[in-house]
Amino acid sequence: MNFILDHYNYWIVVFLMMTGFYIVITANNLVKKIVGLNVFQTSVFILYISEAKVSGGTAPIVTEGATLYSNPLPHVLILTAIVVGVAVTAVGLALIVRIKRAYGTVEENEFKKMDDAI
Amino acid sequence: MSDFIDLVLLAMLALTGLRIIFLKDLFAVVMLFGIYSFLTALIFINLDAVDVAFTEAAVGAGISSVLMLGTLALTGREEKESSHSSILPLIVVFITGAALIYGTLDMEPFGNPDNPIHKHVAPRYIEDSPKEIGLPNMVTSVLASYRGFDTLGEVVVVFAALIAVLSLLGVPKEGQEKAPASGLKSHQVLRVVAKLIISPIILFALYVQFHGDFGPGGGFQAGVIAAAALILYALVFGLPNAVAVIGPRFLKFMAAAGVLLYASVGFFSMYKGGNFLDYNKLAADPVAGQHYGILIIELGVGITVFAVMLNIYYAFGNQVERSNIQ
Amino acid sequence: MLEQHLAALPILLPLIAAPIALILGRSSFSWAFATLISACACLFAWQLLDLALANGVISYEVGGWPPPWGIELRVDAANAFVLLAVSALSTLVLLYSKDSIEKEIEASKHTLYYTAHLLCFAGLSGILLTGDAFNLFVFLEISSLATYTMVSLASDRRSLIAAFRYLVMGTIGATFILIGVGLLYMSTGTLNMLDLANRIDIAESGRTINTGLAFIMVGVSIKLALFPLHMWLPSAYTYAPSAVTAFLASTATKVAVYVMIRFIFTVFGVDHVFGSMGMDLILMALAIVAIFKCSYKATVQSDVKTVLAYSSVAQIGYMILGISLVSATGLMAGLIHIFNHALMKGALFMAVGAVFYRVGSVDITAFRGLGKQMPLTMAAFTIAGLSIIGVPLTVGFVSKWYLVTAALEQNQWIVAALVLGGSLLAVIYIGRILEAAYFQERPDSQNTTEIKEVPWLMLAPMWALVLANIYFGVDTSLTTEAASSAAEWLFQNNEMPLGNQAEAK
Amino acid sequence: MLLLLDIISGILLVTGVFFGLSGAVGVFKLPNFFTRVHAASVTDSIAVILIVSGLVLQTPLGINIAKLLFILVFLLITSPTASHALAKSARHGGLLTMSELEKGDQEEKAPK
Amino acid sequence: MNLWQGIEPSQLISLSILLPFVGALLVIATGKSPNLREAVTLITAIVLFTVVLAIYDYISQGGEIGLELIELFPGLSISFEVEPLGVLFALVASFLWIVTSVYAIGYMRGHNELNQTRFFCCFALAISSVMAICFSGNLLTLFIFYEVLTLSTYPLVTHAGNDAAKKGGRIYLGILLSTSIAFLLFAVMATYSLTGTLDFRAGGIFDDSHNKIVLSVLLVLFCYGIGKAAIMPFHRWLPAAMVAPTPVSALLHAVAVVKAGVFSILKVMIYIFGLDELKDLATTDIMLYIGVATILLSSCIAMTKDNLKARLAYSTVSQLSYIVVGALLASSIASAGAALHIATHAVGKITLFFCAGAIMVASHKKNISEMVGLGRQMPITMAAFAIGAISIIGLPPMAGTWSKWYLTIGALEADKLIVVAALMISSLLNIAYLLPIPVKAFFNTTTGEAEPWSWSETREAPLPMLIALSVTSLCCLVLFFYPQPLIDLVNMIPGVSTQGEG
DSSP, rough: HHHHHHHHHHHHHHHHOOOOHHHHHOOOOOOHHHHHHHHHHHHHHHHHHHOOTTOBBBBBBBBHHHHOOOHHHHHHHHHHHHHHHHHHHHHHHHHHHHHHHHHHBBHHHHHHHHHHOO | HHHHHHHHHHHHHHHHHHHHOOBBBBHHHHHHHHHHHHHHHHHHHHHTTTTHHHHIIIIIIIHHHHHHHHHHHHHHHOOOOOOOOOHHHHHHHHHHHHHHHHTTTTTTOTOTTTTTHHHHHHHHHHHHHHHHHHOSBBHHHIIIIHHHHHHHHHHHHHHHHHHHHHHHHHHOOOTTOOTTTOOOTTHHHHHHHHHHHHHHHHHHHHHHHHHHTTSSSOOOHHHHHHHHHHHHHHHHHHHHHHHHHOOHHHHHHHHHHHHHHHHHHHHHHHHHTTTOOOOGTSSSSSHHHHHHHHHHHHHHHHHHHHHHHHHHHHHHHHHHHHHHHH | HHHHTTTTTHHHHHHHHHHHHHOOOSSSHHHHHHHHHHHHHHHHHHHHHHHHHHHHHEEEEEEEEOOTTTTTEEEEEHHHHHHHHHHHHHHHHHHHHHHHHHHHOOOOHHHHHHHHHHHHHHHHHHHBBBOOOOHHHHHHHHHHHHHHHHHHHHHHHHHHHHHHHHHHHHHHHHHHHHHHHHHHHHHOOOOOOHHHHHHHHHHOOOHHHHHHHHHHHHHHHHTOOOOTTTTTHHHHHSOOOHHHHHHHHHHHHHHHHHHIIIIIIIIIIIIIIIIIIIIHHHHHHHHHHHHHHHHHHHHSOOOOHHHHHHHHHHHHHHHHHHHHTTTTTHHHHHHHHHHHHHHHHHHHHHHHHHHHHSSOOGGGGGGHHHHSSHHHHHHHHHHHHHHHHOOOOOHHHHHHOOOHHHHHHTTTTHHHHHHHHHHHHHHHHHHHHHHHHHSSSOOSSSTTTOOOOOOHHHHHHHHHHHHHHHHHOOOHHHHHHHHHHHHHHEEEEEEEETHHHHHOO | OOHHHHHHHHHHHHHHHHHHHHHHHHHHHHSSHHHHHHHHHHHHHHHHHHHHHHHHSOOOSHHHHHHHHHHHHHHHHHHHHHHHHHHHHHHTTTOOOHHHHHHHHHHTTOOO | OOOTTTTHHHHHHHHHHHHHHHHHHHHHHTTTTTHHHHHHHHHHHHHHHHHHHHHHHHHHOOOOEEEEEEETTTTTEEEEEEOOHHHHHHHHHHHHHHHHHHHHHHHHHHHHOOHHHHHHHHHHHHHHHHHHHHHHHHHHHHHHHHHHHHHHHHHHHTTTTTHHHHHHHHHHHHHHHHHHHIIHHHHHHHHHHHHHBOOTTTTTTTOTSSOHHHHHHHHHHHHHOOOOGTTTTTTTHHHGGGGOOOHHHHHIIIHHHHHHHHHHHHIIIIIIIIIHHTTTOOOHHHHHHHHHHHHHHHHHHHOOOOOOOHHHHHHHHHHHHHHHHHHTOOOHHHHHHHHHHHHHHHHHHHHHHHHHHHHHHHHOBGGGGGGGTGGGTTTHHHHHHHHHHHHHOTTSSTTTTHHHHHHHHHHHHHHHHHHHHHHHHHHHHHHHTTTTTHHHHHOOOOOOOSSSSSSGGGOOOHHHHHHHHHHHHHHHHHHHHHHHHHHHHHTTSTTTTTOOOO
């Protein structure tokens, strides 16, 4: 029981990641693929932040009376990763806009038919 | 209590995620993603990661959703039925998930202060950074000083995204005649309110920018918020008006300048005899040097992020306007 | 001053040059500037390699913070060696791209292209030199974003889809790496690779670490296009502008291979990855399948760029095979092949780009009769093609020699035979193109008089690579010395205590 | 005194949450767009006022109270504006209110 | 021969390799003027021959010449080492290059071939790599120049540029390249990993400490890896390559390329395995019988061919196997015979090819059935053909006699009666497919019905060709009466002797 209590957080996060991953793989619509990618990444962020948590700790900003702080390092990493994520999202969406203009559709199976792309 | 909130939020996340899988209405999917991001931000707060929560709310729920909606305006909101089977993806996902679950079996208990993660590198940040850097916000200390190189990389990533979007979509031309459909002319209330709140938003952005050393916040959040203010302006008063205020060409320079500002701090410290980004060398007193360094690089970050986010929005907005005219 | 910062300069130069290039605005300015910077970086890389060969490890603490608290740049013979290849290729491709890009990309985007190129280069250098697992992820994303941009710049609309697919796959790969790094961090509390290596041994959470290893491996495998995760590569290489393909094919995947080497040898340790996890068998099997499946695929394509792209996947198989042999010689073969393959693929794709420049198509039918019309280009293609096949006195032979020697050393006779068998397929796919070029007549419909040699600025870098193909195929002392000391270093250096690095400098 | 403050703030918070929830229920239960916007926006405003006041009472005197008040003002301005914009756009887009719909129905029936 | 006295002996080697290479460059440089170009070719050929003679001179006085060029891999370099077998081959090749050059000038002009510059250039390159093969000091060097030879001759094979030439070229390159990469390279590297050296050493580098089974496998790999030796079933490239212009067929496919193949096999057998070690290997006999089968089968196939060059090609296949068999008999006399056969077969076969080319140039006929009665119009050519044929068959007073003699003795000594029988039968077959041609040409009269060509237009071939084929046919005679220098040279090869083991 203790084991479950200690780990349920990670398990749900894994489930979330896989939700995102599944959307990326199966989505036929490119926008949805990007959404899936974001869900996937966001879930990974939760994993990192979960690692950083210290029960009974406070946010890593020096406050009087607090002795136990959560680990600031994962926070820093995820700050970076979030920005990286939005950069990728922007590029992906820009590509989608162009694809729409070039092909008239953003459904993967439809433009696959139009070009014999490899 | 905290655990309970955590559990509830996670459950809501899971539901949102599942719903996204099955929804075909992309507009709803994007909105759900915004909700997902927002819930994540809540979880971050609950897990003591206030800076991250701030960023996630501004970037994930804010900018990302806006960009996705902009894309949807161009691509249509229905996902079509796909024909291919979903067994193989399921297997892949299942295996990946199983591997991860397997990995979690050996994980240290959630939130235990004795975990190795809290024992090795982090203690120095927590114990010494207030002395070495002189800032109460350890996240800012680590972000800007200990791992300043990462942050430089991150600014460059944002810059790279700008390059990508510009090369893909181009930017609106400055000084072009105003398109008839642009802006929300008929929404008088909106226009008044927008005028009212844009300046506080920018003020808030500046606060976040310069208060980041002490509380949550910093260059990223500030840049995004400032960009949001101008995005609001562009939405309400039309893209050409916004472009007239700050043109894409100028933004391009700003983005580059931000990166250069950041890097110049590094080169200056090299010139002073230290390593790249060694703020200790910037002033006679190392702590003061850290202060200067962090202040300037955060400014660089803020400038670049602001310029890039706004410019990306311009690029998308321009596409939407063009398609509206057609 | 320079000496002190030598390790950081190959990253920093292109990194700050990118925004400057954007500000410069005029395409010819930014081209000249980018080329200059790239050449400087190449020079520094050369010195760095010299220094690394002489002194062993060079460690550079960014921000003046000692690792593991700060980020460390860590240069050894192996990454300095790969860096030299990357920076040299970057310089040559930039020289080449002036004319090629003018033809293939619309004028308003030239500056953006050079900026993206510099960013990509900076990202690749960063990946190579950094000693920090998360920093690696950041630089990976810089280079990837720049790569997506460059791929999508082509005028063919299929390049958009190729870029998008690349983006999705690349991001999944990067996220997998992120997960892996997260798991490692969780069980050890550190991100510095060397520190990780030390602490992995004492960490108790074996299953978490193994999962982290698996995720990093899969993520890197996507980035390096290891079969069966290579699906993004052929289309991306085919539809990207020629100069981009030349650059990517010769650098991006190689850097990813190096990342794999780095994680296996310096972070997890050979004994762990190959000994207790049995990863070598998996890698070996995948590599061999890659060699045969993709070489075969290369023989049936009609688009020459696709042919070469599949050939790239197969060649990556050789590199991975070298790693999977678990010996210093095998690793050395892999490293040498990284360098050598950069030389040959760079030359090949440049030649193909030259054909595109004149003929406007890279279908195999477009090559007909080019042996007469573009003799220098096709001669370059021929020599580089022979190098891919592994004909003696070219670099391809050197790689193959070491690979087979390594396989025989391990008594893997079948593997050795398969390696040689794989090059037979290369004979076929290169032979088809050469035959079209030299023995088929140009169809009358096409105007043959217009097709002549490409400008010298395209020919010069192409031939520089071709000559390098021959030079390093004959005088192997530089490559073997660098690769062998790198390989030996990687092999012994599983437990170098953290404190040593300061002295090493 | 402190206890009194706690009690008052508790009451404020609970009522605020109640209004918030009722708004959520309204969004689900009400039949069409305009009624839903109405439910969401009206309850939202009151909930925000109540919750922020409750929080203010919990906070020691200082900058944080000013921050909370800023939030309150900001939300009070933006939330109705957003609802207004939504409703107006819907109207603009041709959506009809319930009464209009009924009228329309009757007119349709009448000729028969 | 005193010509090169002043030069460091080791430089003679590099000279012999560089000369044709420089010649090739000069040929390109002078490509605009045919006369100059051909003069360059001829002069280079003659100078080269004098260099080889100088080397021969030096070596026959017991001198040793070695040259180490560049270290390709640590401990492995491109190095050269002169030994008698190589000198023998170099002598043959460089001498015949002169003759062939003369012949080629006539042929190429007579035939109005295109791309003559490319032809002469590649030709010189091929010779350059042959010289390198001759003097190679280790297996790696041998392998490298073996590949260079393949590649430099590919343009020659496809010279005509038509579909047939391309098809031939594809088979040529495909078989040679793939066997060399898949088998030979593998065998070379396996050898290296087993012994740590690739140097040619008297008595071989393998000894009893090595696993016999592995060595047996290696033997097979070497035999098939050296695809130029054309052992069945990898002989197809040779007939395919006959699409090349006749001088190419003559020099490359009677002398340089195929002989480089069997030379390599001989060299591997003698210097890598060592004749003693060879005897103990299980696969030696298997390969031996495959060689025997190749001799017989290709002779039979030769009989069915009407195209003269194709017939000659299959004859070459069978003759090459003589040498392979000689090497695999692993007796010193047989090896001596094999080495001699390199020389004797070369002069014999090149004569035949020259004649075939002469006939083609003069009468544009390729098929044997159309050559009936030709002897009256082209007496010199046909006489030379007869001489060459007799030499190939191995009848006195022609050079071929000697090598066949030693081969037979060797087979007898090794108690391989089957081989002896095969040699005899093959000689008979040779008679059957070669002799009828001159015989019909001289003695048959055409039955006046369908005259395939107009007799009046058919004359002897151009003078350079006639000179060339007379010289080689003369050589066949001379080598029968004065074989001593060659035999001496062969006897200098360690472990090989015309005197037999006793």
